[in-house]
Amino acid sequence: MKVSVIGLGKAGLPLATVIADSGINVTGIDIDSKRCELINSGTNPIKEEPGLQELIKKHGGKNLFATSEYNNAEDCGIFIVIVPLFLDENNNTDFSSLKSVFTNIGHILKKGDIIVLETSVPPMTTETLVKNWLEEGSNLKLGDFYLANSPERIMTGSSISRLREFPKVIGGVDKESGQKAYDVYKLFIPNLHLVSSAKVAEFIKIIEGCYRDNNIALANELYKISNELGLDFFEAREWANHDYCDIHLPSTGAGGHCIPLYPWFLIKEMEKKGKNLDVKLLRTSREINDEMIEFWAKKIIQEGDKLKKPNSKVKVCINGISYRKGVKEVYHSRNLALTKLLADKGVDVFVYDELFTKDEVLKLGLKWGNPEEADLLFEPFKLVLRVSNHDS
């Protein structure tokens, strides 16, 4: 048995190495051929992932062979797809990358092959779109091949341990698909559960993200209220939380490839059915989290007003540009969005982030600078806004 993992990014690469480490031969496919070369030479491209370095050194170019050519995976019997998905400007899912991947798999698909989608997708995607792309690409029919969904549950920084310990679900588009995919996955995922369908598996991941988005929005709303009432939110939160209460931490919003996308999967699906009112909490949560940058921009500008300088001369440093602390990723980063919003409002704002070089920051269209050069320093991961040391 050989397994192909399509997508060697922050989610796919840890999975591919864990499979390789279980003794299974893996062909990893990624459009980035330079990344493939790195992996095959035993070099880890995701520095912030503990444990990954060792696995890539051990298996890269050996049990895990990375390539950009689907033909190199012709001898694989299992295809696992774990590529990122994006929303377009109207928050509709852009399926183009998934379609291309499954069409390519279709071209090399054989009878008896098993395909598992790990990318988090809108409900029913596996049993409708994915099935159709595979059938069209291969001239085979479901039943000739088996199709399942097992949403990735990794989190950059603890992906390897998540794969080895965290509960993971898998569900087939039909019963046989579910069972066959489960039997294979069980070889490398210890904490695996077979659920009744692919769409339930998809839904499990989506509602987990909706829970997070909603509870982050609640924390943000309660934080704004605390501010207005002159209360210490963090003191209140400490004693409000207990076994039956888990108020989350406030923030500049929710970013990355997961949380900001999943509510839209459900909002758009329900809106298609004319059920707009049945997703109003998900929509409100999305709005609140995306609007938090307005709250912080206002706070920063108000703080700037207190300094004895013309507003446009106040230098503001945003200390952290990634969407989450310790992860080098800016997709839907609210800290990046906050920086751009402040610049749009005429603030002299620049960025510092220990994960990014000056050049990388400049390429994002932002100014770069050292925190020490700022009049006001905003640390988004601590929600601390203070006059910089050089002034105090």
Place this chain on the structure above:
Amino acid sequence: MKVSVIGLGKAGLPLATVIADSGINVTGIDIDSKRCELINSGTNPIKEEPGLQELIKKHGGKNLFATSEYNNAEDCGIFIVIVPLFLDENNNTDFSSLKSVFTNIGHILKKGDIIVLETSVPPMTTETLVKNWLEEGSNLKLGDFYLANSPERIMTGSSISRLREFPKVIGGVDKESGQKAYDVYKLFIPNLHLVSSAKVAEFIKIIEGCYRDNNIALANELYKISNELGLDFFEAREWANHDYCDIHLPSTGAGGHCIPLYPWFLIKEMEKKGKNLDVKLLRTSREINDEMIEFWAKKIIQEGDKLKKPNSKVKVCINGISYRKGVKEVYHSRNLALTKLLADKGVDVFVYDELFTKDEVLKLGLKWGNPEEADLLFEPFKLVLRVSNHDS
């Protein structure tokens, strides 16, 4: 030292007995003189509270003396207020009962007395309204007396253990008040924490309720979405939940004296400040939970349509009228509201509840009947809707 507990209801009576059981002499005050007689004769009026019977038998009429006369509490040095609070038809807090209680306490207040409010109230109520009522009623000034807030955290059915184990906070309107109230409370509340102010103490209880209301609303919204997509919500929830995800259970809404009130405390306070947009999540959650009876009414009527009878001849039984299973209380009960809604829609609906007699149900303006007489049976605490046995 003698303690007076004002309000001997589902929250106050367990507290009064726990204080009495710690060896302190308690004068309980309640407007219901019959209830006072029962307590003094050692009879427990709250059957659904484990452990309360023993405490009342032991202390009722002895270490705990219940009365309707404030004058009987003249010799007390500590006054604890724990009476229910209501919203008016516009969801504004009706403070009339609290005002009356604190004015009455004012009349017997002496220098050095400590007053603690346990009723959950809108933020700043203790330091503004309560302080003023006491000062006006007593002709004393804060500093002559001490004032604090320690929100009750009981839950009917586990109130005694909550008082003895659960974390409880207390905060003063000034530093001295907080410390003095803390020192007294520590004599009978083992897991007690002094927080920085009365308003933080108030806020802690409010945001705990907001967390519950919001997460119940999320569960309800996800439940409706599951229904629309033909998915088993409960299967998905089982595997979505883990250490970092706690999707709640769906329901007919949120009832009782706590959860439905607290979001309004914040909504109304913020709206007064023109900050309507900063409470939109709380408001949306309230709407969703209150509207759930529309969802269930529709489902019940749709199920009735499947029976071979004219719609007005379909007998529907709502099996459970209280706001929560096992608690004899209908304040803001959504099951009661659902029953009335169905009746308004012309459905032949009646109620059965093991906690209520036929007469008690009739007095609520509802029809009473046995579940066996129904064509359709709805069990709101299980969310089970089924054709009744006599038909199957």
